[in-house]
Amino acid sequence: MSSATATEAESATERLTLVEGVREGLHTEMARDDRVMVLGEDVGKNGGVFRATEGLFEEFGEERVVDTPLAESGIVGSSIGLALSGMKPVAEMQFMGFAYPAFDQLVSHAARLRSRSHGQYTCPMVVRAPYGGGIRAPEHHSESKEAFFVHEPGLKVVVPSTPADAKGLLTAAIRDPDPVVFLEPKLIYRAFREAVPRGSHAVPLGEAAVRREGSDVSVFTWGAMTRPALIAAGNLAEEHGVDCEVVDVRTLSPLDVGTVVASFEKTGRAAVVHEAPKTAGVGAEIATTIQEEALCYQEAPIKRIAGFDAPVPLHALEDYYLPQAVRVQDGILETVGF
Amino acid sequence: MHRVIGERDLDATPFDADDARDLLRDMIRARRFDERAVVLQRRGWMSGYPPFAGQEATQVGAAHALAAEDWLFPTYRSNAMQLARGVPMGDLLAFRRGHPEFTADHDLPIFPQAVPIATQLPHAVGAGMAADHLENDHAILCDFGDGATSEGDFHEAMNFAGVFDAPVVFLCENNGWAISLPRERQTASPTIAQKASAYGFDGTQVDGMDPLAVRSAVEEALETARAGEPVLVESLTYRQGAHTTSDDPSRYRDEGPDLPAWRTRDPIERFVEYLADQAVVDDGFVEDCKEEADDELDDAIATAEAIPEPESGELFAHVYAEPTPELDRQCASLAGED
Numbered sequence: 084m085s086s087a088t089a090t091e092a093e094s095a096t097e098r099l100t101l102v103e104g105v106r107e108g109l110h111t112e113m114a115r116d117d118r119v120m121v122l123g124e125d126v127g128k129n130g131g132v133f134r135a136t137e138g139l140f141e142e143f144g145e146e147r148v149v150d151t152p153l154a155e156s157g158i159v160g161s162s163i164g165l166a167l168s169g170m171k172p173v174a175e176m177q178f179m180g181f182a183y184p185a186f187d188q189l190v191s192h193a194a195r196l197r198s199r200s201h202g203q204y205t206c207p208m209v210v211r212a213p214y215g216g217g218i219r220a221p222e223h224h225s226e227s228k229e230a231f232f233v234h235e236p237g238l239k240v241v242v243p244s245t246p247a248d249a250k251g252l253l254t255a256a257i258r259d260p261d262p263v264v265f266l267e268p269k270l271i272y273r274a275f276r277e278a279v280p281r282g283s284h285a286v287p288l289g290e291a292a293v294r295r296e297g298s299d300v301s302v303f304t305w306g307a308m309t310r311p312a313l314i315a316a317g318n319l320a321e322e323h324g325v326d327c328e329v330v331d332v333r334t335l336s337p338l339d340v341g342t343v344v345a346s347f348e349k350t351g352r353a354a355v356v357h358e359a360p361k362t363a364g365v366g367a368e369i370a371t372t373i374q375e376e377a378l379c380y381q382e383a384p385i386k387r388i389a390g391f392d393a394p395v396p397l398h399a400l401e402d403y404y405l406p407q408a409v410r411v412q413d414g415i416l417e418t419v420g421f
Numbered sequence: 422m423h424r425v426i427g428e429r430d431l432d433a434t435p436f437d438a439d440d441a442r443d444l445l446r447d448m449i450r451a452r453r454f455d456e457r458a459v460v461l462q463r464r465g466w467m468s469g470y471p472p473f474a475g476q477e478a479t480q481v482g483a484a485h486a487l488a489a490e491d492w493l494f495p496t497y498r499s500n501a502m503q504l505a506r507g508v509p510m511g512d513l514l515a516f517r518r519g520h521p522e523f524t525a526d527h528d529l530p531i532f533p534q535a536v537p538i539a540t541q542l543p544h545a546v547g548a549g550m551a552a553d554h555l556e557n558d559h560a561i562l563c564d565f566g567d568g569a570t571s572e573g574d575f576h577e578a579m580n581f582a583g584v585f586d587a588p589v590v591f592l593c594e595n596n597g598w599a600i601s602l603p604r605e606r607q608t609a610s611p612t613i614a615q616k617a618s619a620y621g622f623d624g625t626q627v628d629g630m631d632p633l634a635v636r637s638a639v640e641e642a643l644e645t646a647r648a649g650e651p652v653l654v655e656s657l658t659y660r661q662g663a664h665t666t667s668d669d670p671s672r673y674r675d676e677g678p679d680l681p682a683w684r685t686r687d688p689i690e691r692f693v694e695y696l697a698d699q700a701v702v703d704d705g706f707v708e709d710c711k712e713e714a715d716d717e718l719d720d721a722i723a724t725a726e727a728i729p730e731p732e733s734g735e736l737f738a739h740v741y742a743e744p745t746p747e748l749d750r751q752c753a754s755l756a757g758e759d
Contacts, residue, residue, distance in 0.1 A: 120554070146554060152584055157543050157577030164547020167532070169555060172547075184573070191537050192544070198739040200533045201522035205742070236740050260742035289745070337745035 096278035101271055104249030104279050105135045105211070109173060111250070111283060112257045113143055116171060119257055120147040122158055123175030132177055133213055133272055159185035159210060163192050166208040171257060179214035179266065180223035186231070193262040194237030209256045213269035214242075215307050215358055216390075216405050219398040226395055227306075227359035232264045233336040233368070239263045239288055240336040244271070244309035247279045248333060251286030259288060268307035291339040293346065297328035300419050301346040303369050304356040305332045308406060312356050315411040325419050335365050343369060344376045351382040354415045358405050361389035383421035388414035422626040422657075425633040426691060427683075431699045434633055435640075438701045444485055444632040445696060446710045448477040448689050451501035453714035454510055458500075458517070461722070462666045467517040471498045475630075475661035478688035479594050480564075481505045482635025483656070486643060487562060492530040494545040494563040498594070499534060502564060506531060510721035515728055530559070539569035542578030542591065549587030549651075560646040561589045562639065568599025570613055582651040583620035590642040591617075591653045594629065596660035597680065601673035617653035629658030630688040659685050732756075 099107060113119045120143075121136055127150035130137030140148040151158050155176055162172035176182040182189075189210065196206045216225035232240045241256055241263055243249040249267065256263035294309060295316050304312040309331050316327035328346050332339065347353050353373060355366035370385040388406050396404050406414075425434055431441055455474050462470045473480060476498070484505035487493060495502055500513055507529055515523040524533040532548075535541065545563035552559055569575055570593060582589050593613050597604050610616055617624025623645070627638040635656055642652035659680070663670050678685060696702040737744055737752040744752070 149585075152577075152580050154577040154580065156574055157546075157581045160540065160543020160574060160578065161547035161550060161581055164544040164549070165551045165554075166547075167544070168548045168551030170551050187537065188540060188543065188574075192535065192540060196533075197741070199521060199535065200525040200739075202739045203522075203525045204533060239741075337741075337747060340746060 094281070096280055098276040099246045099250070099279045100273045100276055101243065101246045101249045101267070102133055102135050102273060104243070104246035105253055105267060106137060106139075107279065108250040108253035108257070109136060109139060110142070112254055113139065113147065115283065118169060119171045119173065120149065120165070121173050121175065122149045122151050122162055124151060124153055124158075124177050126150060126175050131175060133269060135211070135267070136175070155182060155185040156188050159188040159193065162208050162210070163188060163196070163206055166206045167196065167204050171207055173209045173211060173257060176210060176212040178224050178226075179212040179228060180226040182210070182212050185210070189232070189238065189262070189264070190235045194235045197261065198237060205260055206262045207260050209253070209263045209265050211253075211265045211267060213272070214266040215268045215270055216395055216401055217270035217307065219401070222397060225401070227357070227390065229266055229335055230359060230364050233365055237261070238336060239334065240266065241288060241334050242266045242268065242306040243333065244268065244306050244331050246277050247284070248286055248292070250279050251284045252288065252333065254283070254285040255288050258285065263288070266306065270307040271310065274310070289334045289337050289339055291333055291342040292331045293328060293342070294331050295327060295329040297326040297350070299326040299350055300328070300352040300354065300415055301350045302327050302329045302354050302356060302415060303332055303343060304329065305335065306358075308356045308358055311406060311408040311411050314408040315415060318408065318412055319415060323416065325415070327415060332369070338368065338372065340372055340376065343372060347373050347377050348380045351380045352418050354386040354388055354411075354418050356388045356406055356411055356414075358390045360392045361387050362392050364389055383418045386414045386418040422628060423634040423638040424628040424631055425637070426628070426631045426695045431633075431696075431701060435637065436633055440485075441633065441696055441701050442706065444481055444636065445689075445692055445702060447481040447485070447505040448632060448692065449707065449710040450714040450717065451477045451481060451504050452689055453711060453718060454500070454504060454513070457718050458514070459666060461514070462517075467514060468519065469666050470517055471665045472662045473498050473501050475659045475688065476594055476596055477501050478632040478692065479629040479635050479656040479658045482632035483562065483564070483592055483639045486636045486639035488559065488643070490530065490559040491643060492532065492548055492559060492561045494532045494541045494548070494561060495534045496541065496565050496569070497534050497536055498566065499564045503531060510717055511724035514721055514725040518725055518728070520728055520731070539565055539572035539574040539578075541565070542569070542574050543581065545589050546578045546581045546585070546587045549582065549589040550585055552588055553586075558647055559588075560643045561587070562592055562643065563589055564592045564594065566599060567593060567595040567597070567604050567607055567613060568602065569593070570616065571607055579617070579620040579653070583622050586649045587651055588646040588649060589651045590639060590646050591651065592639065593653065593655045594658055595655050596658050597678060598660050598664070598674075600664040600668060612655060614653055614655040622651045622653070624653035624655065626655045626657060628683065629656030630683060630686065630691060632688070632692060657684060658688075661687070
């Protein structure tokens, strides 16, 4: 009996990297729903420059895994046309830093089609983009500009930090009736493996995940910064007896205000960690939300540990730019010691 | 260049006297609408309006070329096209009075118009790709002006259409002006139609002041599109008036245009003269059309005026399929309920 149960449990999951989780999310939804299709540069035969679409072309054919000309606005603009016509396009921007030509299509149309038409037209589509730094890439390959999209009503913005979430959140994004910008932290595309449910696996959008429970300070983060935040939390527990709660926000729009505020009410102190530039980053939104909702619980200034207000540098300077565990740790200590 | 007037009798076209009278009736309806709309804007009854006077032959001719199931992707100046396709005058007026729900409050295959230039072209291509994918045999007619041909989305959409054999007819209403910029400063190409050859499909010019020629050219193009080849149609027309009710063309159009007489002659006068010569209409027909249009307009104005002012909650109703908790809070706050 026990061995049968173990086999069953094993077959219910597979150990995947984050990028494999993305691929599995696409594969499962494409197998489940004929309307789901993938479009982008090099997503077909090549399987995507990060291999996120590997094998999909062979299985689903060129009609549903579409290698497009090199034109981001064309990719997102035609995806809008596909979405309003009954398809469920998943468009890939090869890197977030190359998504800007499509910005107009995303904010002027994908985000607004529902309100423009009072709900008579909708735009159920996903725009995926590898994002963030730390891979020693050329200029424009390391951007974290999630705030651009969070600022736009009508869009949802999602950032997974684990392989299971990559699959589960992407599944939910594909099934969502509204346009979702899905940002994949490429630094951790292959950093680790974990058990990911096989078959249909959806993680609801709009719900943050508490990755580490704690009572002294809340650390809000997402994407590739979740790991240094957890390392810092471990170090702080060991070296300073500080008990951090680490909240992986996961969906940046709409923000899970309930989980953020509940955590803060427990700890009374907070740090926000993101690799995007500090000024007008999503950290500012989280800090302000806490002050609006839970000011009376506040015991210290909310610390923002972020990328600097300088263009993302080439890689000789990259380690100064990105928050590392040590900087995260120091920032948390600052708010704890206030 | 496609042309009927001055070259052929009506008997030598695919169209009969009823077809011709239907075209003229819609051109007169549209002109009466346009004239009244400008007056209504001047009175402060509705907001800014982009007149189409001079372009009725192009817009009505193209609308009459569409099969019932073909899709139209209009631009903001395509109101004559929408009227001729069956959109109620009251809806167009209500939209200009700030009621967005009337931009698509019908079951006609007409996509909601929007203000950004050329952004609807990639949408039309995506809709064409979806038609292929879903094995629908309708075509897509995408309308835009000469200014739009300078935008990147024009290039990206034309390129995608060529690569994917999208069943799209790109209809460029070359009215000679993009606000103040004359056509010869918009592009160094001798014609706009010739741009199609760079994308691997046909481009054609039509006398855009001749509704029979436009209808015939667009019908032919739609047939080609349904067979899997996109087409670019350049309709040579003329914007008689201002860009919008906020524009003063005397600042940039003090000299007469360097265009042939047929291009700047009023298309309704020219068509009436042709049809009178063909013994298809008389003065009485024209007067009847005007009276019918004026009655229709009076009813439309009354209908638009009777629309109640929206509740504040409508602001939030169609941002997402389900309002986010934050939107619910903002909605309650605006309504004074919190």
